[in-house]
Amino acid sequence: MDGRVVTEQRLASSVDRAELRIPQECAKGSYLLRVASGDRLATTTMQVE
Amino acid sequence: MADQRARAQRDSTTPLIAFRVDWRFNNGPIQVGNTQSTTGILPGQYWPYTHPTPFNVPASGGTLKVWVVGVGDTNHANDTLFFPVDVLNAWATKTVLLEQYTGTWCQFCPIPNAVTNTLNDDPLIIVAKHHNGDELSSASSTAYWQQFGANYSPSGVMEQEEFGTLPDNANYDLWSGWADLRKQGVSPASIGITAGFNAWQRVLTVDLSIGFTAALSGEFVVNAYVVQDNIPGVQVAGGSNYVHQQVVREVMGGASGTAGAIPATTAAGRHIQPPVQHGDPEEWDAGSLRVIATVTEKRNSTSWTVNVAEGEFVLTSVEEHVAPFFRAWPNPASGSAFVQFEQPMPGR
Numbered sequence: 062m063d064g065r066v067v068t069e070q071r072l073a074s075s076v077d078r079a080e081l082r083i084p085q086e087c088a089k090g091s092y093l094l095r096v097a098s099g100d101r102l103a104t105t106t107m108q109v110e
Numbered sequence: 111m112a113d114q115r116a117r118a119q120r121d122s123t124t125p126l127i128a129f130r131v132d133w134r135f136n137n138g139p140i141q142v143g144n145t146q147s148t149t150g151i152l153p154g155q156y157w158p159y160t161h162p163t164p165f166n167v168p169a170s171g172g173t174l175k176v177w178v179v180g181v182g183d184t185n186h187a188n189d190t191l192f193f194p195v196d197v198l199n200a201w202a203t204k205t206v207l208l209e210q211y212t213g214t215w216c217q218f219c220p221i222p223n224a225v226t227n228t229l230n231d232d233p234l235i236i237v238a239k240h241h242n243g244d245e246l247s248s249a250s251s252t253a254y255w256q257q258f259g260a261n262y263s264p265s266g267v268m269e270q271e272e273f274g275t276l277p278d279n280a281n282y283d284l285w286s287g288w289a290d291l292r293k294q295g296v297s298p299a300s301i302g303i304t305a306g307f308n309a310w311q312r313v314l315t316v317d318l319s320i321g322f323t324a325a326l327s328g329e330f331v332v333n334a335y336v337v338q339d340n341i342p343g344v345q346v347a348g349g350s351n352y353v354h355q356q357v358v359r360e361v362m363g364g365a366s367g368t369a370g371a372i373p374a375t376t377a378a379g380r381h382i383q384p385p386v387q388h389g390d391p392e393e394w395d396a397g398s399l400r401v402i403a404t405v406t407e408k409r410n411s412t413s414w415t416v417n418v419a420e421g422e423f424v425l426t427s428v429e430e431h432v433a434p435f436f437r438a439w440p441n442p443a444s445g446s447a448f449v450q451f452e453q454p455m456p457g458r
Contacts, residue, residue: 066311081438081447095310096436096449103435108442 067092083109125150128181131159135195136172145181169199169324200323201296206235206289207404207418209267211255211278214244214354216263217347222282223264227355229286234293236418237356238335238402246341251358253365254333257413268292270406270413298324303334303421305401314423316362318403322376328407329374330416331367335402336360337420338394359394367406399423 068084081094087109094107127150130143141163151157165174177190210226212219223239230237240255241247242263258267260278267278268288276288302319316334336359345352401423405416435452 077451079449079451081443081449083443083445083447094438094449096451097310105436105438107438107447110442110444 123153124182125152126157126180126183129157129159129183130179131161131176132179133161133163133165133174133176135165135167135174136170138167167197169197171196196298196324196326198296198298198324201298202300202321202323202417203234204293204295204297205233205418206292207269207402207415208235208237208285208289209255209270210237210239211242211260211263211265211267212239213242213263214246214343214345219264220345220348220352222266222280223345223348223355225282225285226266229289230356232289232293235289236402236420238337238358239354239356240358246343246354246357248358248360250361250364251335254361256365257411269415270404273409273414274412297417298322298326299405299417301403301405301417301419303401303403303419305421305423306426307396307399307423308426314399314401315426316401316403320372320405325376327375329369329409330372330376331363331369331406331408332371333361333363333367333404333406335404336362336394337400337402338398339400340398341395359399367404372405396423396425 067087068082070079070082072079089110090108092107092109093104095104097103126148128145128147129151130145132140132142134140141161143159143161143163146157146159148157172195174193174195175190176193177186180189183189208226208229210222212223226237226239229235240251242252242255242261258265258271258278260267262280264280264282265278266280266282266285268276268285269292271277300321300323302321304317304319306315307313308315314336318332318334320332338357338359339355341354341357343352343354345354400420402418402420404418406413407416437450438447439450440447
């Protein structure tokens with residue numbers, strides 16, 4: 062939550078579900094997960110354990 | 111070339127019935143004005159005067175000497191002014207910087223705030239309001255203001271005090287006239303702003319491009335403010351539904367500005383691009399942010415605003431969407447997780 066972008070993953074095609082790979086460098090803690098599509102951007106908090 | 115306009119003030123107790131104004135640039139010829147009759151200028155009064163010879167000299171630096179020749183006035187100890195002048199071949203439009211110290215707690219601030227809100231509508235006047243001791247204050251803004259030694263609200267500083275010759279004050283009824291006078295000036299520097307807001311990373315980026323119309327020597331610093339408009343909030347004595355304008359959220363170059371970006375001796379046409387970046391706190395509404403950029407000349411710890419400009423932040427990423435349209439599970443997760451969308455969405 063220090064504002065640094067840990068990873069950015071792109072979806073290949075039109076989907077309704079995607080697998081999110083959590084980078085190994087991610088320590089335990091709280092991360093901001095952002096999903097963008099067209100002009101929409103949504104966020105949620107993700108806990109990594 | 112510029113018209114030579116002046117006004118003569120009477121210091122003696124004897125009314126001045128007629129006078130003229132002469133001027134001279136360096137050791138050039140004395141330009142003698144026409145004698146002006148008056149109704150009798152009394153002590154403390156002024157009389158406007160336009161000199162018949164325009165100030166039209168080649169590009170150079172020097173001293174302009176202006177003096178009053180009063181008919182019957184034998185005391186020449188108090189009738190002469192000297193101005194250091196840089197004569198430019200080319201120049202940029204001068205925009206006037208007016209900064210205010212204010213606070214939501216300040217009962218005397220709503221009227222000057224309204225005055226400067228109106229002045230800010232003038233494209234040649236840029237207003238920045240530095241809040242102190244309230245929820246709209248920022249540490250960098252308060253630190254910047256300390257150089258003026260004006261720890262009272264409301265207070266105003268125009269053109270960063272013009273090398274200390276135009277001190278901070280609360281005479282907000284005079285600010286409009288002072289700004290109008292300074293709008294007639296010119297500047298040797300133009301400022302181009304490219305400002306972007308990356309909504310994905312929530313980072314503000316400001317690039318400044320400064321063009322000099324003449325070779326100058328001096329200590330120049332640049333700075334950029336992040337300014338926010340249209341902030342609804344409490345203001346003592348401000349009535350209901352008060353909206354704060356021109357609030358300085360961050361002084362990106364710090365209290366002293368960014369030194370060294372402009373060399374001590376600039377060449378005409380040289381452009382400098384000092385990029386500055388700042389993370390954008392979540393509570394700021396990016397859509398109402400602007401940037402104000404300044405070029406300041408410093409002399410013996412005093413300042414003068416060489417020029418000032420403003421620009422909008424261009425959105426370089428996508429807008430925040432209020433309602434979540436996906437869910438992630440499991441949460442907490444390790445290794446990998448899944449993201450489920452409300453409806454099929456194209457990849458990006």
